[in-house]
Amino acid sequence: MSPHRRRQIQRRRIVALSVFAVGVLVISLAIDAGGGGSSHHTTGASLQPPPIVSLEATVQEDLRRQAAAQNVGIDHVLKYTPFVTSGGGRRKEIALTFDDGPGPYTPQIVNSLKKAHVPATFFEVGFLETYFHAGTRDAARAGDVIGDHTERHAHLGSLPKAAQRDQIDSQAQWLHKLGVPQPRLFRPPYGSFNDTTMALLKKRRMLMVLWSVDSQDYRQPGVGTIVRRVMDGAKRGGIILLHDGGGVRSQTAAAVPIIIKQLRKRGFKFVTVPQMMADDPPPPGQRLPHYISGG
Numbered sequence: 123m124s125p126h127r128r129r130q131i132q133r134r135r136i137v138a139l140s141v142f143a144v145g146v147l148v149i150s151l152a153i154d155a156g157g158g159g160s161s162h163h164t165t166g167a168s169l170q171p172p173p174i175v176s177l178e179a180t181v182q183e184d185l186r187r188q189a190a191a192q193n194v195g196i197d198h199v200l201k202y203t204p205f206v207t208s209g210g211g212r213r214k215e216i217a218l219t220f221d222d223g224p225g226p227y228t229p230q231i232v233n234s235l236k237k238a239h240v241p242a243t244f245f246e247v248g249f250l251e252t253y254f255h256a257g258t259r260d261a262a263r264a265g266d267v268i269g270d271h272t273e274r275h276a277h278l279g280s281l282p283k284a285a286q287r288d289q290i291d292s293q294a295q296w297l298h299k300l301g302v303p304q305p306r307l308f309r310p311p312y313g314s315f316n317d318t319t320m321a322l323l324k325k326r327r328m329l330m331v332l333w334s335v336d337s338q339d340y341r342q343p344g345v346g347t348i349v350r351r352v353m354d355g356a357k358r359g360g361i362i363l364l365h366d367g368g369g370v371r372s373q374t375a376a377a378v379p380i381i382i383k384q385l386r387k388r389g390f391k392f393v394t395v396p397q398m399m400a401d402d403p404p405p406p407g408q409r410l411p412h413y414i415s416g417g
């Protein structure tokens with residue numbers, strides 16, 4: 123087995139475990155919430171997810187206008203490439219991206235970004251909206267862009283067409299329910315996709331967004347290591363991969379304000395991925411990076 127393949131399998135195990143861990147966390151939180159004081163909550167009824175509340179109509183209207191302006195960049199790039207790993211590098215811009223949420227740490231991360239006036243891009247997993255959609259709403263309201271990361275963090279490259287379609291569209295339907303603009307960005311879980319995936323994305327005018335710096339924060343290597351990896355990899359047009367969900371993300375949440383401060387000190391301007399595509403798109407002829415398992 124190649125080291126790359128081994129790494130990939132190891133990563134899949136970690137993410138699967140993390141998704142499971144979040145499930146356990148959700149259940150324990152729900153049980154806690156139903157415990158104290160409310161004597162009628164003694165059964166599984168306490169696992170009721172919070173009701174879906176969509177964004178206010180005026181906010182939805184603002185977001186649609188903002189998306190329409192930003193989508194110009196996506197449309198432009200899609201004319202010559204179905205995927206990107208970075209921007210063009212002519213401007214000193216950088217994009218923070220967060221995968222595998224929404225989760226219990228999403229509100230804290232969104233808040234840090236908001237306080238520092240840093241727009242970011244989130245690639246979210248559909249089924250997690252059931253419990254954590256408030257974080258998605260907060261992110262959208264703050265001007266962050268929400269992309270699609272499938273309904274259940276699926277390994278698309280090993281699924282037939284109908285299942286791949288469901289994975290992509292179910293997540294988009296969650297966003298629709300919340301009043302968040304139609305996702306035009308997609309990130310494949312595990313970097314796994316195939317020609318079928320690309321055909322589905324093309325039909326939906328979705329741009330596949332990969333990354334140029336992997337912080338590997340999901341392994342919880344310590345706040346200092348996460349910050350150092352981001353700073354070591356930071357370049358003009360960089361797309362940084364971080365995780366706000368899929369497991370315990372306290373280290374990422376603690377690293378975000380430090381990363382923002384240090385990147386600012388080095389003169390980087392923070393943009394969303396669509397903004398980067400509009401301001402400073404990558405040149406044609408992009409090559410797929412080595413970490414990608416699809417093709």
Ligand SMILES: [Zn+2]
Pocket residue numbers: 221222271275311312
């Ligand atoms: Zn993921």
